[in-house]
Amino acid sequence: MTMLPAQSTPKKLGLVIDLDVCVGCHACVVSCKEWNTGGYGSALSDQDPYGADVSGAWLNRVHTFEVMPEGGEIVGEAGDARIVHFPKSCLHCEDAPCVTVCPTGASYKRSADGIVLVDEDKCIGCGLCAWACPYGAREMDVAAGVMKKCTLCIDRIYNETFEEVDRVPSCVRTCPANARHFGDLTDPHSDVSIMVAQRGGMDLMPEQGTRPVNKYLPPRPRKSLADSARGLPLAENTDGAKGFFAWLDGMLDRI
Amino acid sequence: MHPAPSIILFTTLSGLGYGLAAVLGLGLLDPAAIATKFAHVLALALIGGGLLSSTLHLGNPQRAWRALSQWRSSWLSREGVMAILTFLPLVISAWMAIFESRHLLLPGLLGTVLCLVTVYCTGMIYASLKSVQTWHTPLTPLCYLLFAVAGGFVLAGFFAFCGSSRTVVVPILAIVSLIAAWAAKALWRDNMKRLVPLSTPESATGLGNIGHVRLFERPHVTENYLTREMGFKVARKHAGKLWLVALIAGGLIPVLLFLGLLLTGAENGLFPAFIAALAVVIHALGMLTERWLFFAEARHAVMNYYGG
Numbered sequence: 238m239t240m241l242p243a244q245s246t247p248k249k250l251g252l253v254i255d256l257d258v259c260v261g262c263h264a265c266v267v268s269c270k271e272w273n274t275g276g277y278g279s280a281l282s283d284q285d286p287y288g289a290d291v292s293g294a295w296l297n298r299v300h301t302f303e304v305m306p307e308g309g310e311i312v313g314e315a316g317d318a319r320i321v322h323f324p325k326s327c328l329h330c331e332d333a334p335c336v337t338v339c340p341t342g343a344s345y346k347r348s349a350d351g352i353v354l355v356d357e358d359k360c361i362g363c364g365l366c367a368w369a370c371p372y373g374a375r376e377m378d379v380a381a382g383v384m385k386k387c388t389l390c391i392d393r394i395y396n397e398t399f400e401e402v403d404r405v406p407s408c409v410r411t412c413p414a415n416a417r418h419f420g421d422l423t424d425p426h427s428d429v430s431i432m433v434a435q436r437g438g439m440d441l442m443p444e445q446g447t448r449p450v451n452k453y454l455p456p457r458p459r460k461s462l463a464d465s466a467r468g469l470p471l472a473e474n475t476d477g478a479k480g481f482f483a484w485l486d487g488m489l490d491r492i
Numbered sequence: 493m494h495p496a497p498s499i500i501l502f503t504t505l506s507g508l509g510y511g512l513a514a515v516l517g518l519g520l521l522d523p524a525a526i527a528t529k530f531a532h533v534l535a536l537a538l539i540g541g542g543l544l545s546s547t548l549h550l551g552n553p554q555r556a557w558r559a560l561s562q563w564r565s566s567w568l569s570r571e572g573v574m575a576i577l578t579f580l581p582l583v584i585s586a587w588m589a590i591f592e593s594r595h596l597l598l599p600g601l602l603g604t605v606l607c608l609v610t611v612y613c614t615g616m617i618y619a620s621l622k623s624v625q626t627w628h629t630p631l632t633p634l635c636y637l638l639f640a641v642a643g644g645f646v647l648a649g650f651f652a653f654c655g656s657s658r659t660v661v662v663p664i665l666a667i668v669s670l671i672a673a674w675a676a677k678a679l680w681r682d683n684m685k686r687l688v689p690l691s692t693p694e695s696a697t698g699l700g701n702i703g704h705v706r707l708f709e710r711p712h713v714t715e716n717y718l719t720r721e722m723g724f725k726v727a728r729k730h731a732g733k734l735w736l737v738a739l740i741a742g743g744l745i746p747v748l749l750f751l752g753l754l755l756t757g758a759e760n761g762l763f764p765a766f767i768a769a770l771a772v773v774i775h776a777l778g779m780l781t782e783r784w785l786f787f788a789e790a791r792h793a794v795m796n797y798y799g800g
Contacts, residue, residue, distance in 0.1 A: 293716075307704075309703060
């Protein structure tokens with residue numbers, strides 16, 4: 238059924254990703270691939286895996302951007318420019334365009350928790366959902382001929398044979414920097430909702446009208462290079478010296 | 493966007509087929525003429541061939557029947573349903589023309605309407621994608637409709653000159669519809685050139701309030717499904733020249749050839765039929781170029797994450 242749930246889902250499970258904290262180590266990328274190649278649906282195939290032209294289906298990727306502030310100082314090649322590592326997986330949008338375009342009913346949004354999934358037994362691999370997604374969250378598995386996407390590790394988060402601490406998506410569990418968080422974004426008291434409220438969590442491409450559930454926490458403001466330099470004491474300056482050091486300074490001056 | 497040969501072939505062939513079937517439904521060609529009987533067969537063959545080639549790009553074509561189920565939300569599904577419904581009046585019309593040498597008004601007109609609705613659905617598949625801003629305009633289905641009608645009249649013009657009845661109506665309508673279609677397409681292209689991108693690397697990353705955003709590193713060093721499917725750039729270098737080729741072959745030459753036939757008062761016969769056939773072939777080549785550009789020139793929002 239490719240109609241979106243008529244009412245807003247009672248739960249909106251999703252991720253909150255902290256761009257201030259992410260170090261770009263790609264551990265979430267690898268852990269996602271590892272978990273999902275043996276989990277829900279067919280394996281995430283790679284083509285030419287040991288060759289020069291390797292490619293494959295990945296559900297989570299880390300891009301890296303350079304942000305140059307307006308009027309920022311350029312020293313060498315960078316200066317005031319800052320690097321932001323940017324993990325990106327399915328945002329489980331409330332108005333998911335990938336769901337409504339699906340001709341077969343393979344693509345659907347769960348009415349209970351809002352997770353967007355693909356029923357691989359119904360998918361014909363036409364690729365239209367990947368065209369409809371502005372975020373590039375869907376990738377075709379070329380070997381299986383079906384569309385793959387982030388399942389929010391649905392086979393972990395509801396798995397009661399797991400320890401409580403492990404019932405989160407693989408990417409969240411593995412992140413060594415604690416940049417990825419999982420929770421219910423409808424509950425204003427959940428950790429993720431509090432983080433979003435405190436840090437000004439934002440939507441990606443709000444102009445596309447997709448209303449993503451996943452939120453991104455912006456990098457914290459940083460002082461410009463010029464401001465940072467002003468606070469550094471000069472080595473020749475002894476104005477603030479007291480006690481023994483003031484006496485020593487005076488003696489050495491006189492010699 | 494990557495111009496998959498199967499989709500280009502499908503939209504071109506089925507567009508021509510639906511156009512021809514729509515014109516045949518109007519009963520402008522003599523149903524007793526052998527040429528008209530061939531026209532019905534060709535229309536069905538083009539539509540059928542187009543539909544078959546469209547399944548070639550599927551990952552699991554054996555499940556293609558499932559694509560008929562989600563007509564309530566998906567334009568692709570609607571297209572599939574309409575394509576199958578359209579076959580009913582078209583087969584009846586073809587049967588009557590081929591075996592009874594008659595044109596029935598009701599199945600004929602019903603076929604014409606359903607053909608146009610199917611082509612509209614094809615156009616809406618692209619127009620409904622907000623992620624591809626170039627396509628996301630009502631001009632997209634309008635162009636698809638007008639090109640189908642123009643192609644239909646061009647093909648019907650050929651069969652009119654082959655047939656026994658002398659007609660000036662079909663070639664005139666071919667000229668008019670070709671001009672209308674290329675005018676709409678020129679408007680569409682003008683619209684594309686003046687677009688201000690809806691999404692930018694700044695809005696895609698949410699980092700715009702810090703400053704100018706530039707891709708520093710891609711997630712992987714090699715290409716992936718997304719960059720292959722959405723990041724096609726080859727055409728843009730020669731887009732201007734290819735547009736001229738499409739315009740001249742798809743519009744100007746067929747218009748001039750039909751105009752020549754009309755002005756010389758050509759009757760049906762071998763030479764006029766040859767000239768009309770030339771118009772058909774050149775128009776089809778122009779349409780393939782136009783369709784190729786339609787995909788190759790379209791930019792997808794996801795490329796904001798991949799450095800354009």
